[in-house]
Amino acid sequence: xxxxxxxxxxxxxxxxxxxxxxxxxxxxxxxxxxxxxxxxxxxxxxxxxxxxxxxxxxxxxxxxxxxxxxxxxxxxxxxxxxxxxxxxxxxxxxxxxxxxxxxxxxxxxxxxxxxxxxxxxxxxxxxxxxxxxxxxxxxxxxxxxxxxxxxxxxxxxxxxxxxxxxxxxxxxxxxxxxxxxxxxxxxxxxxxxxxxxxxx
Amino acid sequence: xxxxxxxxxxxxxxxxxxxxxxxxxxxxxxxxxxxxxxxxxxxxxxxxxxxxxxxxxxxxxxxxxxxxxxxxxxxxxxxxxxxxxxxxxxxxxxxxxxxxxxxxxxxxxxxxxxxxxxxxxxxxxxxxxxxxxxxxxxxxxxxxxxxxxxxxxxxxxxxxxxxxxxxxxxxxxxxxxxxxxxxxxxxxxxxxxxxxxxxx
Numbered sequence: 001x002x003x004x005x006x007x008x009x010x011x012x013x014x015x016x017x018x019x020x021x022x023x024x025x026x027x028x029x030x031x032x033x034x035x036x037x038x039x040x041x042x043x044x045x046x047x048x049x050x051x052x053x054x055x056x057x058x059x060x061x062x063x064x065x066x067x068x069x070x071x072x073x074x075x076x077x078x079x080x081x082x083x084x085x086x087x088x089x090x091x092x093x094x095x096x097x098x099x100x101x102x103x104x105x106x107x108x109x110x111x112x113x114x115x116x117x118x119x120x121x122x123x124x125x126x127x128x129x130x131x132x133x134x135x136x137x138x139x140x141x142x143x144x145x146x147x148x149x150x151x152x153x154x155x156x157x158x159x160x161x162x163x164x165x166x167x168x169x170x171x172x173x174x175x176x177x178x179x180x181x182x183x184x185x186x187x188x189x190x191x192x193x194x195x196x197x198x199x200x
Numbered sequence: 201x202x203x204x205x206x207x208x209x210x211x212x213x214x215x216x217x218x219x220x221x222x223x224x225x226x227x228x229x230x231x232x233x234x235x236x237x238x239x240x241x242x243x244x245x246x247x248x249x250x251x252x253x254x255x256x257x258x259x260x261x262x263x264x265x266x267x268x269x270x271x272x273x274x275x276x277x278x279x280x281x282x283x284x285x286x287x288x289x290x291x292x293x294x295x296x297x298x299x300x301x302x303x304x305x306x307x308x309x310x311x312x313x314x315x316x317x318x319x320x321x322x323x324x325x326x327x328x329x330x331x332x333x334x335x336x337x338x339x340x341x342x343x344x345x346x347x348x349x350x351x352x353x354x355x356x357x358x359x360x361x362x363x364x365x366x367x368x369x370x371x372x373x374x375x376x377x378x379x380x381x382x383x384x385x386x387x388x389x390x391x392x393x394x395x396x397x398x399x400x
Contacts, residue, residue, distance in 0.1 A: 005272045005297065006265055008255050012248040018241065020233050021226065032291055033220050035252050035265060041218065042253045046246035048212040052235050053242045055208050065206055065235060072205045091232055097205060 009035065061132070063108040063125050064093055073097075073106060080104045082139040086129060086158065088112055088146060096144060104140070107132065112150040113157055121157060130161055140168040147174045147192075209235065261332070263308040263325050265290055273297075273305060280304045282339040286329060286358065288312055288346060296344060304340070307332065312350040313357055319350075321357060330361055340368040347374045347392075 009031055017027035034042055058064070059071035066072070073079055073093070083104025087093055093106050109124040133141060143158060145151040159169055175193035176185060209231055217227035234242055258264070259271035266272070273279055273293070283304025287293055293306050309324045333341060343358060345351040359369055375393035376385060 005294075006256065006267060008248075008251050008267060009265065012252045015241075015245040015248045018245075019230055021229065026221065028291070028294070029221070030219055031252065034249055035256065035290075037253075039253050041215075042249050045215040045218075046249045048208075048215045049234055049242050049246045051208050052212045052231065053237075053239050056206065056235065065209060067206060067208060089232075090235075091228070094205075094228070 062106045063110060063128070064106055065090055078103075082137055083142065084129075084132065084138055084140070085142045085144050087144050088151070092144060092146075102142070104142070109145075109154070112145060112148070112154040114150040124154075126158070126161065129158070133162060133165055133167060138167055140170060143169070143171040145171070258308075262306045263310060263328075264293055264306055278303075282337060283342065284329075284332065284338055284340070285342045285344050287344050288351070292344060292346075302342070304342070309345075309354070312345060312348070312354040314350040324354075326358070326361065329358070333362060333365055333367060338367055340370060343369070343371040345371070 012031045012034065013024070013027045016022055016030050017024050019027075022030070034045075055067055056065045059066040059074050060069055061074045062071060064071040064073060066074075068075065080103050083102070084107050085096065085102055085104055086107045086109060087096070088109055088111055090108055093108070096102050096106075107125065107129050109126065109129070111119050111124055113119060113121055113124065129141075132138065141158070141162060143155050145155055155171055162169060173196065174189070175196065176182065176189065182190060212231045212234065213224070213227045216222055216230050217224050219227075222230070234245075255267055256265045259266040259274055260269050261274045262271060264271040264273060266274075268275065280303050283302070284307050285296065285302055285304055286307045286309060287296070288309055288311060290308055293308070296302050296306075307325065307329050309326065309329070311319050311324055313319060313321055313324065329341075332338065341358070341362060343355050345355055355371055362369060373396065374389070375396065376382065376389065382390060
């Protein structure tokens with residue numbers, strides 16, 4: 001590891017390089033930027049980091065991050081509680097919210113079932129999902145889970161878990177992304193898009 | 201800008217995206233990583249940032265970063281004070297130190313002369329360099345300045361500034377980087393390497 005000869009700077013480089021996608025060189029560049037920055041910015045950044053840890057927890061209903069007991073989506077009376085969108089991670093909520101196409105509530109699993117990585121159904125918020133669907137007047141569960149092998153397995157697990165309940169169970173469409181060109185797309189995606197073709 | 205629906209998280213994403221090379225998506229990924237991290241790590245990272253601002257200043261002799269009046273290099277009695285290596289930026293010191301080929305002291309200019317960007321000689325630590333060379337028993341000034349147009353102009357400025365002093369004035373070699381292939385190298389570098397060829 002390159003050393004700056006200054007313990008206080010080496011320590012910052014070391015801490016920064018533990019962030020995902022930040023290597024040694026980038027950490028050094030960021031550390032030197034911080035070193036030269038306006039002190040107000042640095043203290044704002046440090047505060048923002050500490051605040052996000054101190055002032056947030058998980059929504060007790062959907063496991064999204066929340067500043068209160070319920071997240072801002074669960075607490076919003078304009079959202080439709082009869083629709084629940086099941087996602088792997090909090091970041092998926094942000095992506096879906098940006099599309100402005102879903103008006104219901106969410107449920108964050110915290111991952112997908114992956115026995116190879118040691119993630120079993122009990123490690124995810126699956127039981128809480130079943131309970132929510134049973135106890136609240138839920139009409140539709142929309143699975144917005146990434147269509148990976150583990151994602152598909154998780155969707156099968158959820159559909160079995162909820163099969164006796166009188167709800168509509170849906171999944172987001174897989175297919176050709178808007179703006180992409182067929183010739184550059186993988187065959188599995190093209191095959192899936194053909195199999196799940198729609199009538200016009 | 202994508203919003204997480206959570207002001208405390210949005211604020212962190214916003215602060216992170218002000219770092220160089222960190223876009224909105226990366227800032228979001230880092231913010232979520234911080235959100236899920238061990239609180240000890242987050243407080244260590246925040247502390248390291250604040251410390252680097254609070255506990256460091258510039259070395260009064262060479263303008264490297266320092267925890268005391270003098271940086272660790274200027275304060276090291278094993279370094280040779282008769283050699284001064286002139287660099288643009290603190291980051292260059294780190295790169296040169298890693299090569300273990302220089303035993304003298306440094307002088308950080310804080311940039312290069314660039315009238316187009318509004319950087320004039322007075323904005324750099326050039327006067328301080330002249331004073332150091334005059335007042336201390338300096339035998340060699342090695343210019344390790346990036347060989348850009350502005351860098352070349354700065355080297356010419358320094359050589360004129362120091363021309364009446366009885367010192368050896370050198371610059372690091374420009375040429376073909378070790379491990380690179382001539383066919384992929386730019387013509388200016390090849391031309392320079394031929395002009396500055398050495399006898400074997």
